[in-house]
Amino acid sequence: MRMLIEAVVEYNDEGYLVHSSNHIGAFVRGGTKEEALSKFEDEISRYVLWATGERIPTGRTIEINIIQEKKSTLDIADADSDILFESESTPIGINEYETLKNLVLKSAKDFNLLYGSIPDKKVTSLKERKTFYGRVPLTAEEMYAHTNRVTGYYFGEIGIRADFRPDIYVYRAEAFKLAEKAPDYLKSPVHSGAFDELWTLRKVMRRFIWHDRIHAKAMYRMAVRIWGPSGIADPFCFGCRMYENGSLKG
Secondary structure, eight states, X not given: XXXXXXXXXXXXXXXXXXXXXXXXXXXXXXXXXXXXXXTHHHHHHHHXXXXXXXXXXXXXXXXXXXXXXXXXXXXXXXXXXXXXXXXXXXOOOHHHHHHHHXXXXXXXXXXXXXXXXXXXXXXXXXXXXXXXXXXXXXSHHHHHHHHHHHHHHHHHTTTOOOOOOSSHHHHHHHHHHHHTTSTTGGGOOOEEOGGGOEEOHHHHHHHHHHHHHHHHHHHHHHHHHHHOSTTOOOTTOTTOEEEETTEEEO
């Protein structure tokens, strides 16, 4: 049996950021295209276990089909991204929309679960570092605040203004309710946002899951480094070992 990954590639001289358009929010990075693509089996296996609770059987062949490529001027080595998938400017059926929305809200709920399990949210083992958006959040508290703030930014790019909520799940859920009041929201119209970046509702949902995975992984790894895996929640399956005795093992 084979498993198809439809890949969307952003690249420049600094490296490659590759998304899976049929596993919304899943991504890999690498200094070369080959390095990035070689990470997809691990990423998709963890993603599927997180998203569905199902384990991918051993022996399944991973087939990668690159369906879109874009040379970028952004710092994609630090996971900056502005690409709009060709599929993201198409209308959404109500069932697909509900599935994607529920996945975005699940991601927020799981982010809360991970964050809540960290004993001291003001402690870090990370060193100061700056990227394109400024100082990298170092503590769990800073990572949570940063990840929650993008709710207003992402929805704002498609014209949705939601009042800030300190809980990441509540903030997103309320923003979705506002988005659903627009009569054409399922048409997923294209909006020109800040810096002339193109946005649609589909892209907003994909970016939430993608962004959550970036910072949840950093938060989980930092917490395990300080306190060990015992007691640290792992809803995203970042700590799973791969394919031992025929199945994924935690």
